Amino acid sequence: MLPDRYVSFPLLAERHGALEAASGDLTPYEARCFSQNGEDGVIAELLRRCGSGPRWFVEFGVGAGNEGNCVLLADMLGWSGLFMEADPAQFGGLQRKYGNVERVRTVQATVGPENIDELLGAAGVPREIDVLSIDVDGIDYWIWDAIEAVEPRIVVVEYNSALDPTRRVTKPKDAREKWDETDYFGASLGALSSLAERKGLRLAYTDLSGANAFFVREGLTTGLPAPDEVEARAPNYHLSGLRLARDPQDRPWWDLDAERLVRVERDSPPSVPPQRSRRPWRRRRR
Numbered sequence: 001m002l003p004d005r006y007v008s009f010p011l012l013a014e015r016h017g018a019l020e021a022a023s024g025d026l027t028p029y030e031a032r033c034f035s036q037n038g039e040d041g042v043i044a045e046l047l048r049r050c051g052s053g054p055r056w057f058v059e060f061g062v063g064a065g066n067e068g069n070c071v072l073l074a075d076m077l078g079w080s081g082l083f084m085e086a087d088p089a090q091f092g093g094l095q096r097k098y099g100n101v102e103r104v105r106t107v108q109a110t111v112g113p114e115n116i117d118e119l120l121g122a123a124g125v126p127r128e129i130d131v132l133s134i135d136v137d138g139i140d141y142w143i144w145d146a147i148e149a150v151e152p153r154i155v156v157v158e159y160n161s162a163l164d165p166t167r168r169v170t171k172p173k174d175a176r177e178k179w180d181e182t183d184y185f186g187a188s189l190g191a192l193s194s195l196a197e198r199k200g201l202r203l204a205y206t207d208l209s210g211a212n213a214f215f216v217r218e219g220l221t222t223g224l225p226a227p228d229e230v231e232a233r234a235p236n237y238h239l240s241g242l243r244l245a246r247d248p249q250d251r252p253w254w255d256l257d258a259e260r261l262v263r264v265e266r267d268s269p270p271s272v273p274p275q276r277s278r279r280p281w282r283r284r285r286r
Contacts, residue, residue, distance in 0.1 A: 006032035006037065007032060009028065009030050010028070010030075010041060013028035024224045026224075034068060034072045036067055040069075046204065046205075050154065050216055052153075053130050054129065056125070056126055057079055057080075057130060057131040058125055058150065059131075059135075060136065061085070062085055062094065064097070065098065069135075074098070074104050117149040131155075133157075135158045138176065139170075139175065140157055141191055145195055152217070155196065155201060156215075157212070159189050160186035160187060161211070162235055162244065162268045163189075164188060164264065165189035167257075167264065168190045169188050169255050170186070170253065170256065171186060201216060201217050203230050206232065209237055209239060243269055244268055245269060246268040
């Protein structure tokens, strides 16, 4: 499958001399071991440049733990952390995998703005953590906005690359319906970048697939491009230009500047593409 290219990226980049020439650019560092796309490699390089603190992570929306942005940290590097998952069947697999691993805590919960800090506190998460990964297929912006219990050094959050990155729009806070595999999910890169800035972080990278944005706490490193130099990528799922289908209901978005519901144009096809899995860019969780 096309995502397997991620396994070869760092080797080929090194042979081409791209790793040495990349400077601030993180593209040649994309690599996948447990992540869905190239997140494993990007997180590793960000940690190398920024340094790690308590070696602690938090990730929610991780499924059964077969793949995720922090699985490498938990399984291979011995980090401590918290995984949260709402789906009972997926959580069963997550609990089986980490039930005997004391340094990794698992919680079954539907995460929302109203309970995220309480969940983090109940799980004993320290205030300073290294990596926070957010992927709930919906109101990601509002959950991140509500988090005050932890101060992450690096945040990885899914963004909606079909939305105009210069606009600050997001799925409304009260739109809690399950994701229907259309482009009605998440928030624009502009919305997440402004939220990050308010929380003391800066945009560092968006991955090749147009699925994830990476933010780093201000002051940790100067070896990154300026936020306005980070490419706002279009949807490129499976690295083949695949896009999600346009929402047939044309549901409204919340405009953070106008403070009202609006309807917006998206970079999405009107027809439904072939569905390979839970997401076009996500392998089926086993």
